[in-house]
Amino acid sequence: MTTQIELVGVNKHYGAFHALKNINLSIAKGTFVALVGPSGCGKSTLLRSLAGLESISEGDLKIAGELMNNVPPRKRDVAMVFQSYALYPHMTVEQNLTYSLRIRGVAKTEAKKAAEDVAATTGLSHLLKRYPRELSGGQRQRVAMSRAIIRHPKAFLFDEPLSNLDAALRVHMRKEIRALHDRLHATSVYVTHDQIEAMTMADHVVVMRDGVIEQQGRPLDLYDTPANKFVAGFIGSPAMxxxxxxxxxxxxxxxxxxxxxxxxxxxxxxxxxxxxxxxxxxxxxxxxxxxxxxxxxxxxxxxxxxxxxxxxxxxxxxxxxxxxxxxxxxxxxxxxxxxxxxxxxxxxxxxxxxxx
Ligand SMILES: Nc1ncnc2c1ncn2[C@@H]1O[C@H](COP(=O)(O)OP(=O)(O)O)[C@@H](O)[C@H]1O
Ligand SMILES: [Mg+2]
The missing domain is CATH 2.40.50.140 (Nucleic acid-binding proteins)
Incomplete structure (x- = not known):
C-alpha cells in the first residue's frame, strides 16, 4: 500500500508550550483515520499542520512522498472541511462549488459541469441555485464537503465537522461521510473528540493526550487491548x-x-x-x-x-x-x-x- 501522509518525529511549539510531542504517523492511501482525544490534546494543531495552516517546529511531514515542511497551504493539494462550513453566504451552492475552480482559471462551462457531477454524488443536484441560508445544517455540511471534493485533493482533512448538528443528523452524516470516502477512494483524516464517531467511522484510530499519541490501531484492537489506562478509559461507553x-x-x-x-x-x-x-x-x-x-x-x-x-x-x-x-x-x-x-x-x- 502506498503511503499518502507521513509524519516522522513531528514536534510543534507555541512559544514555551509544547503542543505536539514526537508525532510519528503513517497513513496509507485510501485509509480513513480518526484523530481522537480530549479537548486541547492537539488534534486541530496536528490537522492544521497537515494543511500547512501551522508550521511544524521539528520533524518531517510528507504528502504523497513529497516533503511539505515549507510548502504553503495552497500547494499541498489537501482539502479542509470545517465544523463552521465557511460557505460564502452571498453565493449560491453552485457558485460556492465552482469558486475555487474559477479562481484557478478553469473555464466556466467546465466548472459548472464539475459542480453538477459533485452535486450528483453528494445529493445536492436539486439545491444548486439555493443560497446557504436556505439550506439545513446537514445540507450545508454537504456543500462544504462538495467544495472539497471538487478539487480532487490528495487528502480530505475534517475538523469536527459534525459538532454543530443535532444527534440524529450526526449519526446520519457520519455514515454519509464514510460512504463518500469509500466511493471516492479518498484518504481522510478526521478530527473528533467523540470516541464513538472515531470507532464507527475510521479504519485507523489515533488516540491523543497532551500532544502525545497514546495509541493507534484498528478500532476494535484499541477496545480489546488498550495500551494503557488512559486509552482504556477513553475508548468505550460507559467507561471502563x-x-x-x-x-x-x-x-x-x-x-x-x-x-x-x-x-x-x-x-x-x-x-x-x-x-x-x-x-x-x-x-x-x-x-x-x-x-x-x-x-x-x-x-x-x-x-x-x-x-x-x-x-x-x-x-x-x-x-x-x-x-x-x-x-x-x-x-x-x-x-x-x-x-x-x-x-x-x-x-x-x-x-x-x-x-x-
Ligand atoms: N496559536 C496558538 N498559540 C498558543 N497555543 C495554542 C495555539 N493554538 C493552540 N494552542 C494550544 O495547543 C493545545 C492544543 O490545541 P488544539 O490542537 O486546538 O486542541 P484540540 O483540537 O485537540 O482541542 C491547546 O492547549 C491550545 O491552547
Ligand atoms: Mg480542535
Missing part, C-alpha cells in the same frame, strides 16, 4: 471500571480492593504476588445475578434505563458500573450479585498505567 487490586499468593488470584470490601477473584498470571495493579473491567463484561450467585455482591446506588439498555451503578468505592441489555428489574437499594467475565479483565501497572 478501574479498581485497585493486589496479586495474591501463587499469582492465581487477584484481590479487588473496594475499601472496606475486598473480593478475591481467580486469574492466571505470572505476576509477582503482592504486586499492586489496577484492574479494568468494562461495564458490558459484568452481568447481574441474584444475591450470592455472582462473583461478589454489591449494593445498588443508581439505576438508569435508556429503554434498550440499563446502567446500574453500585454503591461501592470505587463505583462499579454495569450495563445490561433490556430493562431487568433491579432497583436502587437492592443487593445484587455481579458476575464478572474474568477472561475480559484488563490489568494495568498501578503507577504508570501501562497495560500488563
Amino acid at each position: 471500571n478501574f479498581i485497585p487490586a493486589i496479586v495474591g499468593e501463587g499469582s492465581e488470584s487477584l484481590t479487588l480492593d473496594f475499601g472496606a470490601l475486598k473480593h478475591k477473584v481467580a486469574i492466571s498470571s505470572k505476576l509477582q504476588p503482592g504486586r499492586k495493579v489496577t484492574a479494568g473491567i468494562r461495564p458490558e463484561h459484568i452481568g447481574i445475578t441474584s444475591q450470592g450467585q455472582g462473583t461478589f455482591d454489591v449494593p445498588v446506588a443508581v439505576v438508569e434505563s435508556t429503554g434498550s439498555s440499563t446502567f446500574i451503578t453500585a454503591a461501592t468505592r470505587p463505583e462499579l458500573t454495569v450495563v445490561e441489555t433490556g430493562r431487568g428489574n433491579t432497583r436502587a437499594g437492592d443487593i445484587i450479585g455481579v458476575r464478572v467475565d474474568l477472561e475480559k479483565l484488563h490489568l494495568f501497572d498501578e503507577t504508570s498505567g501501562v497495560r500488563i
Whole structure:
C-alpha cells in the first residue's frame, strides 16, 4: 500500500508550550483515520499542520512522498472541511462549488459541469441555485464537503465537522461521510473528540493526550487491548471500571480492593504476588445475578434505563458500573450479585498505567 501522509518525529511549539510531542504517523492511501482525544490534546494543531495552516517546529511531514515542511497551504493539494462550513453566504451552492475552480482559471462551462457531477454524488443536484441560508445544517455540511471534493485533493482533512448538528443528523452524516470516502477512494483524516464517531467511522484510530499519541490501531484492537489506562478509559461507553487490586499468593488470584470490601477473584498470571495493579473491567463484561450467585455482591446506588439498555451503578468505592441489555428489574437499594467475565479483565501497572 502506498503511503499518502507521513509524519516522522513531528514536534510543534507555541512559544514555551509544547503542543505536539514526537508525532510519528503513517497513513496509507485510501485509509480513513480518526484523530481522537480530549479537548486541547492537539488534534486541530496536528490537522492544521497537515494543511500547512501551522508550521511544524521539528520533524518531517510528507504528502504523497513529497516533503511539505515549507510548502504553503495552497500547494499541498489537501482539502479542509470545517465544523463552521465557511460557505460564502452571498453565493449560491453552485457558485460556492465552482469558486475555487474559477479562481484557478478553469473555464466556466467546465466548472459548472464539475459542480453538477459533485452535486450528483453528494445529493445536492436539486439545491444548486439555493443560497446557504436556505439550506439545513446537514445540507450545508454537504456543500462544504462538495467544495472539497471538487478539487480532487490528495487528502480530505475534517475538523469536527459534525459538532454543530443535532444527534440524529450526526449519526446520519457520519455514515454519509464514510460512504463518500469509500466511493471516492479518498484518504481522510478526521478530527473528533467523540470516541464513538472515531470507532464507527475510521479504519485507523489515533488516540491523543497532551500532544502525545497514546495509541493507534484498528478500532476494535484499541477496545480489546488498550495500551494503557488512559486509552482504556477513553475508548468505550460507559467507561471502563478501574479498581485497585493486589496479586495474591501463587499469582492465581487477584484481590479487588473496594475499601472496606475486598473480593478475591481467580486469574492466571505470572505476576509477582503482592504486586499492586489496577484492574479494568468494562461495564458490558459484568452481568447481574441474584444475591450470592455472582462473583461478589454489591449494593445498588443508581439505576438508569435508556429503554434498550440499563446502567446500574453500585454503591461501592470505587463505583462499579454495569450495563445490561433490556430493562431487568433491579432497583436502587437492592443487593445484587455481579458476575464478572474474568477472561475480559484488563490489568494495568498501578503507577504508570501501562497495560500488563
Ligand atoms: N496559536 C496558538 N498559540 C498558543 N497555543 C495554542 C495555539 N493554538 C493552540 N494552542 C494550544 O495547543 C493545545 C492544543 O490545541 P488544539 O490542537 O486546538 O486542541 P484540540 O483540537 O485537540 O482541542 C491547546 O492547549 C491550545 O491552547
Ligand atoms: Mg480542535
